Amino acid sequence: MSAALANQIAAGEVVVRPASCVKELIENSLDARARAIQVHLREGGIAEIVVIDDGQGMDEQDAALAFRRHATSKVYEPRDLVRIRTLGFRGEALASIAAVARVRLTTRAVGAETAVRVAVDGGEMGPLETVGAPVGTRIEVRDLFYNTPARLKYLRTVQTEQARSVEVVQQAALSRPDVAFSCQTEHHVLFQTPGNGDVRTVLAALYGVGEAKQLLELSAASNDYRVHGLIGRPTQARSSRGYAHLFVNGRPIRHPGIHQAVIQGYQNRLMVGKHPMYALYVEMDPSLVDVNVHPHKAEVRFSEEQDVARLVSQAVAAALDGTLLAATPVRTRQPHATTVQPLALDWRGARDGQVTPANTSPMPAPADKAVREGLTEMYRTGEPARSSGRPEPTKAQFADESATPAHHVSSGDVEPTDRDGWPADWSLRPIGQALGMYILADDGESLYIIDQHAAHERVLYEDFSRKLRERGVFAMPLLAPLELTLSPVAFARAMAVQQELADMGLTYEPFGAQQIVIRAVPDIWQGLDVERLAVDVFDDLQALKGDSVIEQMRLCVATRACKAAVKANWTLSPPEMEALCRSLVKCQDPFHCPHGRPIFVRMTNGELERAFRRIV
Template sequence: MGKIQLMSTSLANQIAAGEVVVRPASCVKELVENSLDAGAKRISVTLTEGGIAGILVQDDGVGMDEADAQLAFARHASSKVYEERDLTRIRTLGFRGEALASIAAVARVTLTTRQAGADAALEIKVAGGEMAPIRHVGAAVGTSIEVRDLFYNTPARLKYLRSVQTEQAKSVEIVQRAALSRPDVAFSCQTEHHVLFQTPGNGDMRTVLASLYGVGEAKQLLAVTGETNDYVVKGYIGRPTQGRASRSHAHLFVNGRPVRNIAVHQAVIRGYKNRLMVGKQPMYAIYIEMDPSLIDVNVHPHKEEVRFSEEGDVTRFVAEAIAAALDETLLAPTPVSPRVQARSEVQPLAIDWSQAKTVDKGGQRTQESVTARPAVQRTTPFKPQSGVELQDKAKYASGTAREADVAYAPTQNESRQDIAAAEQAVTAEQTPSASAPDAPQARKANWQLRPIGQALGMYVLADDGETLYIIDQHAAHERILFEQFYTRLTTRTVYAMPLLAPITLTLTPSVFERTMSQQAALSELGLTFEHFGGYDVVVRTVPDIWEGLDMDKLVHETFEQLPAQMQSADFHQLMHDVIATRACKAAVKANWHLSEEELAALCHALTALDDPFHCPHGRPIFLQFTDKHLEKEFRRIV
């Protein structure tokens, strides 16, 4: 007798169930999807002991007749896919025809269903894949499915379930995602003791988000919309300050199906640009509508992932929609009133920390010096560009710079320049020309800050006549330097800086091939190198904005991260973190004393930035307090 034998139907069903039913949440997902496909407008989920002991899903959908109710428990039986070409245009959630058969193979299932116009409902009980005779009972129109004693006949899988609280949380998350995908359906999820989650089903997405995160969080969310001939993107995203430590608040829906896709998630992050703090994940609920033939929803056993036929187009469109929503809505400064402009002409005020103050001690007025946090004295002045001052850009562009010019870094003995004039030069470089006006820049052009002084050695106080600002001096200067460097990168004014000692690197074969194929593109951005035999390359020049950093490490990391097909935009993305690090190291630090002129220059440069709200690492640059807010706090108004 041969060793190969056919499995019994019961054993085959239990093995197949391992791909579909992993935990109680898997059952909840499959049953809720079936209810949505049945046209339900109200869906109720009841969990007993986190779903381990029992799951009851009730809906008011179309119901089933006797023939369909029996076939629903057969393997590979489906009402949604009839021929092969249907797999390329799937619009329903459940389509494999395995859900009920798999669940019934490892649990005790009771199905009660009734169609409109039927005299009575049908009740079918299945345990371990064995079906009992059909009974007629009384029930409302729709379908209810009760799953009890999950994994009762597979104890090896039962013991790997987590605690009741963990399994319950997983199941509730499934219901919440379903509610987000269909705000027009009323959902409720409860235990035998109390309601865990519910939505009204009024079609308002923000209402569902308020049920998940609270009214306060939902009010802050920003709407996202975008449409092309192939794609429609809509939804809500959180402000940068609403960033989370994990991706649990990131929801993606494609044609109404809750899915995961790491490429789209990365596109959302790119859309935030550098507004998110390092280590934070965005909060969002994004909906993508597209032709079903452009996606494959059958690539994951649990149907939780999808594959796009044109992934690059989808991710680019999502990133642009996210960026547009943030650029248009994110805390744009209000143009100042005429009285504020008049005040801005006054010389900036400054606090002389060494000046004595008068205090009253025991009825006698005495002089006492001010005690302040010690200030760190710098050897270089605060200015827009730190490090090597490139005296002759043409020399670097032509590659004829002398080694002495490259090695010289005037950081110790250079004379103090007019800081205000230097900052005005930066502003002129970043401000769009009159022939190409930019609406957000035009709004910011009238925003003027009047510096008041420093506080606690690290904050700058300023106002614009209507609002008081507390500015983080390091974050503000870091942002100023970042935009200066990044502007040079995007406008192709980065110059090749020859190295005193060329860098020789040994690359892996794959990295070497990618690097050599992108040699011309990298050379345009100041990174020039040549083949040095085998898989070695020798680097002759680097972008001048890398000055002062670890060149060997930066060159190696850049080569390692090169994509197979690179354009300038890809290299700009690779350079982002490098420029942010460069700006952070060059910016003023805490406890650095700034003069009156430097305070004025910092405030002036801040108002001219494209994004004056966040440093390159996503931290906020300032806090603001309006006059109304202060009057309320001081009880001047009720």
């Protein structure tokens, strides 16, 4: 086997995509004690990656050795492998990158009068040249995978690869706030950090000054471990885990156990389905953590994981307990009498589709009013209402019931998964409402207990999805444009799908390096907290992976529209219940909400007779 082929095979473990190259090169720069690092990306890093640092640099001999397999100046003896203090100690990284790309290295060591330059093309090293350059190292990686087309074929879109590369730079900047980072594409600078050692300034560069100012400091220590950093208030929680950052001895990692410990520290302050924003730093003796359990060192194994998790959870709880926090909406259920409202009530005054609310209904809030008007329109026309007008976005708070995971129902009560075998003229006759949450209805053969929130979610979801397919979604202009600061990853993706989201009714334009200004939102969001919904959509956008980003975004926007559904403890009038039941039976899938939860529990006449011992 030739040396070039061996390097190409080795590259498969180290170099998976442009982000892998960016990670290895940044780690080498940090290990070279760089105080400033610049990263330039072209076509998401596929066409070109340039990393420039002001580190110690290399002399002519080291520059030549750097591209040899298993050559490293960071590991000298076996015991160094269990007390790793460097990041990019793998010797084969540069050799593997050079085996599948065109690489040019320019470096000047501290104290040297000149720099040295060497080019490596597909693993073949050219002659060393003496050139002029500042102290530090500049590595240019061009045409990644040009000589391995099978790997090039399986790269994602330019936008996806760029987002992953930017995320690597973002993690590195957070891991070392004392180093100034700059990340830019061929179009503009995505973000810059000052390198002043303050984590808050890095987070301000990534997520905006407003978000960074609200973060809370925490610090705790035990005999073996120390944890410190910043955590977000409950009101800053996001629908994506992309805003959670964990570092162990300066190395960015993923660790579900520690993430769960952070959530436990919040106790019941977080809404269901939301994840906290944080940048946490755990420090310990290197011998107490194994960083070699993952090929890319993205995961670690602690010698005493429970001790670390306990310390983290206690530190988070102490930081939150010691601060006066703003009230956050929490899912609670008020005691509700077990009563059924007969249809005979509330019909007086309901002429021409004008619904008279039940006597026990509270005065609807702005968001409630918009939903009730939609139900009224459904009752009058048989179709979900289409919003109109130019309302200002409200700040109504509501429980995020749509995030509740699917629960198990006994096999005898589970509804079918499709409409096969169900009559085409199936209809439901509402009988009343129970517990402020469920509609009781029958179809002449069975009794149905319908979750009113899940049912309305399904109706809105299918209506909005149909409009998306037919391009019948209307954009609702905002009286006051909404400004949002996005993370570099979310901003890059938002710009890549700007037109597609506009087709879904969400129109925006860039307004600064990482800011967008939203001009219009989908009309189905009328009366809701459009700022919160928009933030959730862009959080979802940041977390999406794969090639079907557009289809996933259609699902996200449609699902977010379901927040307009009626909630638990909303007393519905008979016409509202009738409208909801009439729309539900027309759905393509009237059995499950968009999140997979069952919409109703069905009891046949035979099951009821057996339950009451009318038959044996």
